[in-house]
Amino acid sequence: MTPIPERIDLTSLVAGVAICILGAVILLQEEGTIALEAGWLLSAVAAAAGVVLVASGMGARRR
Amino acid sequence: MNNTPDTPDTPKPPQSPNSEDDRPRRRLLRSRDDRMLAGVAGGIAAHLSVDPTLVRVGFVAATLFGGLGLAAYLVLAVVTPNDDGTGSPVEGERPSAWLVAVAAIAVLAILPGPFWGPAHWGSGWFWGGSLWLLLIVGGAVWLFLTMRDRRADHGGGGGDGDGDGDEIGSATEETQAMDASGKPARRGDGWSRLLRALAIAVLVVVGLNVAAAVAGISAWATATGHGAIVAGIVIAIGAALVGTALIGDRRWRWLIVPALVLALPAGAIAAADIRFDGDVGEREYTPASAASIPAEGYSLGVGQMTVDLRQLPWRPGRSVALRTEMGLGQTVVAVPERVCVDPDATASAGEIVVRGARSSGIDAEQVDSPPEGRAPRLLLDSEIDAGQIAVTDGPPEAVTGEEHRFGPDRWHQADDPAERARAQRACER
Numbered sequence: 301m302t303p304i305p306e307r308i309d310l311t312s313l314v315a316g317v318a319i320c321i322l323g324a325v326i327l328l329q330e331e332g333t334i335a336l337e338a339g340w341l342l343s344a345v346a347a348a349a350g351v352v353l354v355a356s357g358m359g360a361r362r363r
Numbered sequence: 364m365n366n367t368p369d370t371p372d373t374p375k376p377p378q379s380p381n382s383e384d385d386r387p388r389r390r391l392l393r394s395r396d397d398r399m400l401a402g403v404a405g406g407i408a409a410h411l412s413v414d415p416t417l418v419r420v421g422f423v424a425a426t427l428f429g430g431l432g433l434a435a436y437l438v439l440a441v442v443t444p445n446d447d448g449t450g451s452p453v454e455g456e457r458p459s460a461w462l463v464a465v466a467a468i469a470v471l472a473i474l475p476g477p478f479w480g481p482a483h484w485g486s487g488w489f490w491g492g493s494l495w496l497l498l499i500v501g502g503a504v505w506l507f508l509t510m511r512d513r514r515a516d517h518g519g520g521g522g523d524g525d526g527d528g529d530e531i532g533s534a535t536e537e538t539q540a541m542d543a544s545g546k547p548a549r550r551g552d553g554w555s556r557l558l559r560a561l562a563i564a565v566l567v568v569v570g571l572n573v574a575a576a577v578a579g580i581s582a583w584a585t586a587t588g589h590g591a592i593v594a595g596i597v598i599a600i601g602a603a604l605v606g607t608a609l610i611g612d613r614r615w616r617w618l619i620v621p622a623l624v625l626a627l628p629a630g631a632i633a634a635a636d637i638r639f640d641g642d643v644g645e646r647e648y649t650p651a652s653a654a655s656i657p658a659e660g661y662s663l664g665v666g667q668m669t670v671d672l673r674q675l676p677w678r679p680g681r682s683v684a685l686r687t688e689m690g691l692g693q694t695v696v697a698v699p700e701r702v703c704v705d706p707d708a709t710a711s712a713g714e715i716v717v718r719g720a721r722s723s724g725i726d727a728e729q730v731d732s733p734p735e736g737r738a739p740r741l742l743l744d745s746e747i748d749a750g751q752i753a754v755t756d757g758p759p760e761a762v763t764g765e766e767h768r769f770g771p772d773r774w775h776q777a778d779d780p781a782e783r784a785r786a787q788r789a790c791e792r
Contacts, residue, residue: 307610307611308608308609308611309607309608309611309612309613309616310608311608311613311616312604312605312607312608312612312613312615312616313604313605313608313609315601315604315616315619316601316602316603316604316605316606316607316608317601317605318601319597319598319600319601319604319619319622319623319626320597320598320601320602320605321601322597322601322622322626322630323594323595323596323597323598323600323601323622323626324594324598325630326585326590326593326594326597326626326629326630326633327590327591327594327595327598329590329630329633329634330585330590330591330594330633331591336633336634337634340634341627341630341631341634344630345623345627345630352619
């Protein structure tokens with residue numbers, strides 16, 4: 301596996317990607333492309349927060 | 364900071380056998396020797412020749428009853444000069460800009476008027492208001508700063524490797540540099556800690572208000588069909604975060620917060636499919652005949668809608684169909700007492716009261732099919748996203764209020780067993 305360059309801020313990167321995905325999901329919902337259940341939001345946010353925390357931990361180890 | 368109350372930079376004169384607490388004062392000064400924060404309580408106590416503890420208890424009590432004590436203390440700290448130790452004010456002393464700013468904010472906060480968030484407009488600081496939040500946050504920050512300063516005192520260095528630690532370290536050095544007496548300086552004096560804690564607490568409270576406002580705007584925009592714009596902003600913030608991450612700039616991590624403040628309410632509204640389509644305002648409809656009721660019914664985005672059917676020529680055995688649709692607000696339908704209501708009413712969140720029969724909560728509904736009889740019938744098909752649907756046999760004003768104000772304080776007036784009994788009698792005819 302190619303190592304991640306050290307200058308990349310892993311936490312911001314993962315959080316940014318997660319936020320982009322969240323925005324895209326809202327956009328698709330608004331456009332009617334997908335129809336989400338009401339309970340999806342909490343699960344998605346919890347999963348994103350978990351991924352960001354893992355990334356943050358990995359970033360701290362790299363430093 | 365021009366005001367350095369706990370760092371005496373002038374030699375302390377010899378004390379007479381009669382200390383400053385014992386001799387009469389001509390003017391009010393902040394005490395130099397009897398101070399816990401700025402010496403206000405000590406100065407007042409000496410001025411009035413009373414126990415300073417009593418004055419301090421008075422300030423705390425006045426703070427709990429409306430925040431006046433805190434504001435008064437800060438104002439007195441600004442306007443009252445320091446005692447130079449001889450009973451005279453210190454020459455050329457000016458209050459610090461920090462102190463003036465915090466005192467001004469405190470005074471504004473306790474005044475009635477639009478100085479705080481919408482929840483507290485017109486009430487100022489009082490029980491359960493911003494004062495408590497400010498005290499809790501300020502207390503927590505003060506405790507944190509105190510513990511860090513003490514840790515620094517014990518050789519811990521006061522830093523944890525990040526910028527904050529350096530800040531504390533430099534503040535400590537500043538305190539040490541100001542101590543000209545040659546004694547070891549006390550790290551982080553109580554007054555400066557309190558000021559920092561208050562300033563941070565004010566920022567937190569203001570930040571929470573701003574976040575709540577942004578979240579409300581995001582939810583409103585999504586509910587009114589502008590969710591794509593919110594989603595676009597969220598995606599742009601996410602892309603900006605990715606960009607800053609790729610160049611290794613960690614300073615923009617705070618963008619995560621506004622992104623979530625925008626995305627979470629928008630996502631919740633989108634997922635719950637709450638839509639405030641249509642107009643905003645108050646609508647009153649009084650159709651003169653069944654034919655004049657539009658087949659698609661009446662709809663309103665946000666506000667209050669009243670459909671008064673009491674003037675309709677109701678004939679025995681005949682049915683009239685009515686459809687209403689509302690985003691956020693209140694729908695009131697008034698019918699004559701002799702009309703049997705056949706409801707199919709749903710509320711995504713809120714309350715439905717059909718002639719005294721009430722249901723409320725999430726996905727509330729009132730669906731009934733009374734047996735057909737000779738009584739005229741209203742076939743009601745009513746939907747609301749958030750708010751109240753009320754069907755009454757009285758005047759609409761009984762539900763909406765004379766001034767057409769709607770809100771939870773009026774909603775429960777429609778829960779009426781007597782009206783429920785009248786409705787049952789109408790359907791049994």
